[in-house]
Amino acid sequence: MKLPHRRQFLHLAAGAAVLPAVQPMTPAAAQSGPPSTREVPARSIPVPDTVSPEMQAVIARPFNPNFNLVPETTTDWKKRVDDAARNVLATLPRLREALGVSVEPTMMGGVKAFIVTPKAIPPSNRDRVLLHLHGGVRVFNPGEAGTREGILMAGFAHYKVITVDYRMPPDFPFPAALDDAVTAYRELLKTTRPENIGIFGASAGGSLTLTTLLRAKAEILPMPGAIAPGSPTVDLSKTGDTLFTNAFVDNLLGTQDGFIRATALLYANGRDLKDPLLSPIYGDVHGFPPAILTSGTRDLYLSNTVRMHRKLRAAGVEAVLQVWEGQSHVQYMTDFTAPETKEYHDEVARFFDLHLGKVRP
Amino acid sequence: MKLPHRRQFLHLAAGAAVLPAVQPMTPAAAQSGPPSTREVPARSIPVPDTVSPEMQAVIARPFNPNFNLVPETTTDWKKRVDDAARNVLATLPRLREALGVSVEPTMMGGVKAFIVTPKAIPPSNRDRVLLHLHGGVRVFNPGEAGTREGILMAGFAHYKVITVDYRMPPDFPFPAALDDAVTAYRELLKTTRPENIGIFGASAGGSLTLTTLLRAKAEILPMPGAIAPGSPTVDLSKTGDTLFTNAFVDNLLGTQDGFIRATALLYANGRDLKDPLLSPIYGDVHGFPPAILTSGTRDLYLSNTVRMHRKLRAAGVEAVLQVWEGQSHVQYMTDFTAPETKEYHDEVARFFDLHLGKVRP
Numbered sequence: 001m002k003l004p005h006r007r008q009f010l011h012l013a014a015g016a017a018v019l020p021a022v023q024p025m026t027p028a029a030a031q032s033g034p035p036s037t038r039e040v041p042a043r044s045i046p047v048p049d050t051v052s053p054e055m056q057a058v059i060a061r062p063f064n065p066n067f068n069l070v071p072e073t074t075t076d077w078k079k080r081v082d083d084a085a086r087n088v089l090a091t092l093p094r095l096r097e098a099l100g101v102s103v104e105p106t107m108m109g110g111v112k113a114f115i116v117t118p119k120a121i122p123p124s125n126r127d128r129v130l131l132h133l134h135g136g137v138r139v140f141n142p143g144e145a146g147t148r149e150g151i152l153m154a155g156f157a158h159y160k161v162i163t164v165d166y167r168m169p170p171d172f173p174f175p176a177a178l179d180d181a182v183t184a185y186r187e188l189l190k191t192t193r194p195e196n197i198g199i200f201g202a203s204a205g206g207s208l209t210l211t212t213l214l215r216a217k218a219e220i221l222p223m224p225g226a227i228a229p230g231s232p233t234v235d236l237s238k239t240g241d242t243l244f245t246n247a248f249v250d251n252l253l254g255t256q257d258g259f260i261r262a263t264a265l266l267y268a269n270g271r272d273l274k275d276p277l278l279s280p281i282y283g284d285v286h287g288f289p290p291a292i293l294t295s296g297t298r299d300l301y302l303s304n305t306v307r308m309h310r311k312l313r314a315a316g317v318e319a320v321l322q323v324w325e326g327q328s329h330v331q332y333m334t335d336f337t338a339p340e341t342k343e344y345h346d347e348v349a350r351f352f353d354l355h356l357g358k359v360r361p
Numbered sequence: 362m363k364l365p366h367r368r369q370f371l372h373l374a375a376g377a378a379v380l381p382a383v384q385p386m387t388p389a390a391a392q393s394g395p396p397s398t399r400e401v402p403a404r405s406i407p408v409p410d411t412v413s414p415e416m417q418a419v420i421a422r423p424f425n426p427n428f429n430l431v432p433e434t435t436t437d438w439k440k441r442v443d444d445a446a447r448n449v450l451a452t453l454p455r456l457r458e459a460l461g462v463s464v465e466p467t468m469m470g471g472v473k474a475f476i477v478t479p480k481a482i483p484p485s486n487r488d489r490v491l492l493h494l495h496g497g498v499r500v501f502n503p504g505e506a507g508t509r510e511g512i513l514m515a516g517f518a519h520y521k522v523i524t525v526d527y528r529m530p531p532d533f534p535f536p537a538a539l540d541d542a543v544t545a546y547r548e549l550l551k552t553t554r555p556e557n558i559g560i561f562g563a564s565a566g567g568s569l570t571l572t573t574l575l576r577a578k579a580e581i582l583p584m585p586g587a588i589a590p591g592s593p594t595v596d597l598s599k600t601g602d603t604l605f606t607n608a609f610v611d612n613l614l615g616t617q618d619g620f621i622r623a624t625a626l627l628y629a630n631g632r633d634l635k636d637p638l639l640s641p642i643y644g645d646v647h648g649f650p651p652a653i654l655t656s657g658t659r660d661l662y663l664s665n666t667v668r669m670h671r672k673l674r675a676a677g678v679e680a681v682l683q684v685w686e687g688q689s690h691v692q693y694m695t696d697f698t699a700p701e702t703k704e705y706h707d708e709v710a711r712f713f714d715l716h717l718g719k720v721r722p
Contacts, residue, residue, distance in 0.1 A: 036421045038406040038610060045399040045605040050668065060397045241658050241687040244406040249399060249606050297602050297664050306658060306684040307411065313683075313708065321682045322674075323667040326602040347674065 045249065048326040054338035059251070059298070059326045067254030070262040077139065077170045077266070084136075085145040092148060095336060099155025103147050108187040111180045112143075112165035116150040118158050125159050128196045128356050131188055131224070132163040133181055133212065135203035135330060137233075137260060138267040139168050149202055152333055156345030157352070159198070162188065166208070173269035178277060181212040186221065194222035195357035200348065202330045203301070206232025206293075210280035210308070213288055223289045226355035228348045230294045231301045231330050232308060234281040236264040237273040240303035250300040250328040260300075281307055290318040292351040294344065296327025318355075322347060406610065409687040415699035420612070420659070420687045428615030431623040438500065438531045438627070445497075446506040453509065456697060460516025464508050469548040472541045473504075473526035477511040479519050486520050489557045489717050492549055492585070493524040494542055494573065496564035496691060498594075498621060499628040500529050510563055513694055517706030518713065520559070523549065527569070534630035539638060542573040547582060555583035556718035561709065563691045564662070567593025567654075571641035571669070574649055584650045587716035589709045591655045592662050592691050593669060595642040597625040598634040601664035611661040611689040621661075642668055651679040653712040655705065657688025679716075683708060 047060045071077040096103060100119035107113065116132070130153060134146035141148070143165055150163035166180035188197060199209045206229030213223065238256055247255045268278055276283030281304065291312055295305035302323065312319035324332055324340060332344040408421045432438040457464060461480035468474065477493070491514060495507035502509070504526055511524035527541035549558060560570045567590030574584065599617055608616045629639055637644030642665065652673055656666035663684065673680035685693050685701060693705040 036408040036417075038408075038612065040404050040406060040609045042403045043401050043605065043608060045401060045602070047397040048600070048602045048664070050600060056397075239409070239411060241406070241409045244404065245610050245659060246606070247404060248401045251399065297667060298606060302684075303409070303658050303686055307686050309683070310686070310704075314704070321684060322670070323663075323682060323684060325664055325668050325671070343671075343675070 040245075051326055052339045054335045055326070055331070055340050058331050058334045058338065059328070061251050063248075063251050063254050066259065067252075068258035070259055074170045081139055081142065081168075084140050085142060088141060088145040088148055092144065092151065095148065095151050095155075098336065099151060101151045101155045103144065103151065105144075106162075108162070108164070108184040111183045111187075113184055114144065114147050114150065114163040114165065116147055116154045116161040116163055118154040118160075120158065121160060122158055124353065124359055127192070127359060128159060128198070128225075128352070129188060129192050130154075130157075130159045130161045130198045130200060130352070131185060132161050133166065133199065133201035133205040133208040134163060135201060135205040135230075137263040138177065138204045139170075139263050142168060149200075149205070149333060152336060152341070153200065153345060153348070156342055157349035159349070159352070169263075169266045169269070174267050174271060174278060177208060177267075178211055178215060181208055182215050182219070182221075185212060185216060185224075189221065193357055195225040197224040198226050198228065198352045198356055199224050200228035200230070202230035202333065203233050206230050207234050207280060210234060210283070210285075210288075211277050213285075214276055214280055214283045217284075217287060223287060225357055226290045226292075226352055227288070228292045228294075228351065229305075229308070230332065231296070231299055231305055232280075232293065233301055234304045234308045235274075235279045236268060237279060240301065240307065242303040243300055246298055246300050246302060246328075249298045251298075252329045252331065253300045256300060281311060284315075285312055285317060286315045288312060288315065288317045290320075290351070290355040292320050292322070292348055294322050294324070294332060294348075296324040296329070296331055298326060298328045299331075300329055320351065401606075412687055413700045415696050416687070416692070416701050419692050419695045419699065420689070422612050424609075424612050424615050427620065428613075429619035431620055435531045442500055442503065442529075445501050446503060449502060449506040449509055453505065453512065456509065456512050456516075459697065460512060462512045462516045464505065464512065466505075467523075469523070469525070469545040472544045472548075474545055475505065475508050475511065475524040475526065477508055477515045477522040477524055479515040479521075481519065482521060483519055485714065485720055488553070488720060489520060489559070489586075489713070490549060490553050491515075491518075491520045491522045491559045491561060491713070492546060493522050494527065494560065494562035494566040494569040495524060496562060496566040496591075498624040499538065499565045500531075500624050503529060510561075510566070510694060513697060513702070514561065514706060514709070517703055518710035520710070520713070530624075530627045530630070535628050535632060535639060538569060538628075539572055539576060542569055543576050543580070543582075546573060546577060546585075550582065554718055556586040558585040559587050559589065559713045559717055560585050561589035561591070563591035563694065564594055567591050568595050568641060571595060571644070571646070571649075572638050575637055575641055575644045575646075578645075578648060584648060586718055587651045587653070587713055588649070589653045589655075589712065590666075590669070591693065592657070592660055592666055593641075593654065594662055595665045595669045596635075596640045597629060598640060601662065601668065603664040604661055607659055607661050607663060607689075610659045612659070613690045613692065614661045617661060642672060645676075646673055646678060647676045649673060649676065649678045651681075651712070651716040653681050653683070653709055655683050655685070655693055655709075657685040657690070657692055659687055659689040660692075661690055681712065 167176040
């Protein structure tokens with residue numbers, strides 16, 4: 001009976017040696033008022049057995065080996081992006097076939113995009129379109145690699161999806177991505193009533209969904225019918241409690257300090273990280289359409305998702321939140337065969353169906 | 362610039378020495394398939410500065426010094442309960458006065474209860490009643506000490522509240538509390554239409570809200586109009602990912618292994634901890650009324666709240682979730698002057714208003 005315990009202590013010691021200690025960014029806070037930092041000991045966290053076997057396998061994955069490697073040159077950045085895109089692209093034919101989805105390139109007011117179409121679109125969705133802003137920490141998933149989330153949504157939720165292939169760093173930092181997203185939205189408004197448009201995206205794409213709405217408001221464009229930001233990275237400054245509590249708990253992102261922070265700086269290109277068009281948590285969200293936000297209990301961006309949810313609620317927006325057991329960042333769509341992936345898309349589909357414009361009889 | 366870093370390492374070492382390492386309960390899981398435990402290093406977590414100053418003070422509190430002290434005799438349990446009740450009672454006169462709420466004892470079919478009445482009840486709420494099942498890990502808050510949550514709800518949400526003073530261990534283990542809650546609900550149904558009844562409670566009271574509905578279903582009683590389980594402890598077995606990830610992050614509960622587990626065993630009195638009437642996450646929740654569930658990012662029971670939310674959603678129940686930045690277990694009601702406390706009650710009031718029966722013109 002004692003052997004497993006001893007083995008766990010060994011694991012624990014090994015973990016402590018391999019992983020750096022997590023440092024808060026604001027040591028000054030410790031100097032005023034009550035002791036303001038919580039000291040949390042090392043721990044060994046088992047995979048929950050209440051999620052599907054497929055999700056258990058996702059949760060059990062070791063840390064992403066690249067989570068702390070920061071490219072030093074533009075060439076290094078591009079190689080990193082290309083390598084990742086190649087990996088994603090290799091998975092897409094099987095995904096498209098399994099979900100019965102076709103993808104074709106298009107242009108929207110000079111912006112590259114892809115039309116992602118499921119085999120069958122029910123009559124209730126025939127006039128509706130979902131605009132998709134993909135994730136990838138603002139640097140990954142150029143070109144067709146960006147369509148993966150769109151294929152999942154088209155296949156599971158039975159909507160026509162348009163994936164915007166927005167420009168990204170290192171060649172195109174802020175505001176290129178936002179410009180492209182707003183241009184695509186403006187183009188879509190020429191053919192589709194705003195209440196029939198949903199906008200969605202994960203991570204950086206969830207944040208871009210929100211900044212697109214901030215910009216649309218400023219340009220007096222109508223709001224879309226509903227949005228679905230998945231684990232949106234709404235705060236590029238190191239703010240959000242789970243950036244600390246879930247550091248090295250989130251197996252996809254590891255910590256915000258390494259690669260993630262480098263991508264934020266690369267995208268911001270010298271701009272204040274708390275600018276609302278970079279970090280929409282600091283924007284004015286009054287008048288936003290209904291929103292469904294998603295995160296996981298191990299997500300580094302759980303806090304920023306729930307902060308955004310509360311901010312939307314406080315502004316009187318009909319915003320709902322779902323948080324998934326044991327999942328790290330955007331793992332609700334990691335394995336398309338996991339029942340949680342279908343359940344996530346079913347929830348979002350129901351939400352869009354409830355809030356987007358109805359077919360007129 | 363290096364001094365704060367060094368000081369933090371000292372804090373870190375001190376924390377590691379004071380606090381025991383967290384051990385998972387199922388080391389067997391580590392032996393099959395991929396490496397199934399996550400090794401997480403010690404960390405120092407600052408108080409988030411994006412919450413109110415009042416909430417920052419709550420989050421900055423040191424660990425509850427009693428979180429790991431387990432009473433050994435019935436006398437010890439009673440002393441612990443009495444001491445805690447005395448502390449709560451001392452705060453109630455000021456709370457009642459500040460919120461303009463009066464409290465009077467009553468009986469409901471032989472069960473002790475309190476009628477908690479705000480100064481003014483708006484016309485829309487005049488036929489509605491909220492049944493309140495208080496928290497306190499199934500042993501705390503006997504008698505008038507149990508009315509604290511009821512006073513907050515009556516004062517902030519402007520409803521008439523009935524707090525059930527259900528029997529508790531060590532004298533009265535399961536099913537005494539559940540029997541009393543169902544008896545009170547059955548009595549209330551004699552004077553109030555079910556759609557005009559809301560049931561709410563925090564922690565153990567949130568779980569008791571759900572087991573009361575399971576029992577009501579089995580006894581073919583009508584469902585109430587809506588429920589509001591706050592951070593419900595819906596699983597008394599050591600199941601739920603944040604029991605591990607948030608151990609020693611949650612400053613109220615610390616860990617599930619010490620006092621919390623002892624109260625679960627005391628209440629269960631030998632019964633299987635996964636019995637749905639002890640742990641409603643294992644029950645059949647089809648047909649449940651609309652529910653608003655609440656937790657915090659540091660809550661030991663965040664996972665069990667989100668698991669329950671998902672279970673309700675999967676059963677087709679209109680269930681909404683709110684999660685509060687940086688809060689440990691039920692800290693949405695710790696300081697009644699914190700704006701988050703009012704915001705929480707405003708949300709719940711809106712939810713009840715939306716879903717409870719409307720006054721007939």
